[in-house]
Amino acid sequence: MYDLAIIWDWIAFGVRWLHVVTAMAWIGASFYFIALDLGLRKAPGAPVGVHGEEWQVHGGGFYHIQKYLVAPEHMPEHLIWHKWQSYVTWLSGAALLMIVYWVGGELFLLDPTKADLALWQGILISGGSLTIGWLCYDALCKSRLGDTPTVLMLLLFALLVVMSWGYAQIFTGRAALLHLGAFTATIMTANVFFIIMPNQRIVVADLKAGRVPDAKYGKIAKLRSTHNNYLTLPVIFLMLSNHYPLAFGTQYAWIIASLVFLTGVTIRHYFNTMHASGKGPNWTWAATAILMVVIAWLSSYPAMDSIEEAEARTLTDYEQRLVAADGFEDAYYAVLGNCSMCHAREPVWAGLRWPPKGMVLETEGDVARHARQVYLQAGASHAMPPPNAVQMDPEARAQIVAWFRATQGG
Numbered sequence: 001m002y003d004l005a006i007i008w009d010w011i012a013f014g015v016r017w018l019h020v021v022t023a024m025a026w027i028g029a030s031f032y033f034i035a036l037d038l039g040l041r042k043a044p045g046a047p048v049g050v051h052g053e054e055w056q057v058h059g060g061g062f063y064h065i066q067k068y069l070v071a072p073e074h075m076p077e078h079l080i081w082h083k084w085q086s087y088v089t090w091l092s093g094a095a096l097l098m099i100v101y102w103v104g105g106e107l108f109l110l111d112p113t114k115a116d117l118a119l120w121q122g123i124l125i126s127g128g129s130l131t132i133g134w135l136c137y138d139a140l141c142k143s144r145l146g147d148t149p150t151v152l153m154l155l156l157f158a159l160l161v162v163m164s165w166g167y168a169q170i171f172t173g174r175a176a177l178l179h180l181g182a183f184t185a186t187i188m189t190a191n192v193f194f195i196i197m198p199n200q201r202i203v204v205a206d207l208k209a210g211r212v213p214d215a216k217y218g219k220i221a222k223l224r225s226t227h228n229n230y231l232t233l234p235v236i237f238l239m240l241s242n243h244y245p246l247a248f249g250t251q252y253a254w255i256i257a258s259l260v261f262l263t264g265v266t267i268r269h270y271f272n273t274m275h276a277s278g279k280g281p282n283w284t285w286a287a288t289a290i291l292m293v294v295i296a297w298l299s300s301y302p303a304m305d306s307i308e309e310a311e312a313r314t315l316t317d318y319e320q321r322l323v324a325a326d327g328f329e330d331a332y333y334a335v336l337g338n339c340s341m342c343h344a345r346e347p348v349w350a351g352l353r354w355p356p357k358g359m360v361l362e363t364e365g366d367v368a369r370h371a372r373q374v375y376l377q378a379g380a381s382h383a384m385p386p387p388n389a390v391q392m393d394p395e396a397r398a399q400i401v402a403w404f405r406a407t408q409g410g
Contacts, residue, residue, distance in 0.1 A: 004408070026089045030228060036065065040067055049073065052067055086192040086193070090189035097178070109171055114170060168254035173248035173358070174242045174358065177253060181234075191227065191228055233264035248358065253303065262287075267288055306345065318369075371404055378392065
């Protein structure tokens with residue numbers, strides 16, 4: 001029975017690997033086409049309908065690229081569609097969210113100090129918020145605001161700030177930032193699935209039928225594609241944030257996440273301008289640096305409960321079951337003696353200001369809540385503690401393994 005924890009962790013790793021690989025493919029294609037689009041130049045003698053062209057060199061060869069603003073006169077025999085990178089990235093990300101934050105919701109999703117929710121309620125909010133976010137965004141884009149892109153972007157930013165605050169009132173800091181990333185990524189993939197691809201299919205169908213395609217479909221798709229371009233960098237930050245407690249382990253994590261969206265805008269504005277004009281506005285780097293300084297300052301205000309508050313808190317049913325399992329006392333003291341000098345609310349190990357990964361292992365509730373991680377890191381493997389920090393004896397590791405197996409009925 002205990003091997004299920006190892007198998008499940010490898011499944012999570014495999015899904016995460018797929019998510020990272022497909023995300024690189026999607027982001028790379030997105031950045032390339034935006035740079036290509038902005039770098040197009042008018043050329044005399046170009047075919048009818050060609051908006052611009054560009055010459056590129058790569059891999060020992062030259063590429064001559066032409067863009068039709070609406071469509072060519074005839075349907076090309078070979079047409080490549082760029083869509084699966086987006087779809088697989090979202091699907092693998094959704095699977096990873098379910099594995100980590102739904103199945104592991106007792107530990108990673110819910111924060112009982114913020115909201116008294118059952119796990120099913122947290123899961124319902126988690127999944128439902130992603131759908132609601134897309135519907136709100138799509139309604140804004142289809143309104144008259146679609147003709148005023150700047151105002152639309154400001155309203156989108158306001159929506160993201162509200163969601164960042166809302167997630168922080170319910171979920172753990174780690175889950176709040178991850179869900180904000182998933183919320184944004186859902187908008188981006190839905191743009192591809194519900195808007196960009198259907199509009200391109202309409203244009204292709206018109207070409208096949210001998211009709212002249214309407215330019216409005218390309219204009220709509222271009223707006224959504226531009227939004228995706230500016231949202232990409234913040235989503236990457238949010239997806240990586242769960243590895244950095246300074247990003248999520250603070251009471252101002254929702255503000256940090258909001259400011260990250262602004263850094264994404266400033267950085268992308270520099271490169272987009274450079275691709276279009278050959279020179280980017282240097283003020284964007286100063287603005288980005290100032291935003292990062294503010295983010296670093298906000299990260300200095302922790303959101304962890306004190307040791308007194310943690311000891312006074314009533315254990316959840318899940319924690320009570322693990323504390324009551326055979327071998328808990330031995331495992332608990334093994335953790336205190338080998339892990340808690342670093343994994344404390346105020347680490348005593350030199351150079352550490354925050355517990356690694358934001359994982360605190362001081363009270364009985366702390367250790368019970370992180371049972372699976374303790375088992376995988378210090379029982380099933382020797383990943384922790386670092387060998388240059390503490391030499392954990394085999395007996396202590398065996399006590400952790402025996403306790404965890406007892407909690408699993410094995």
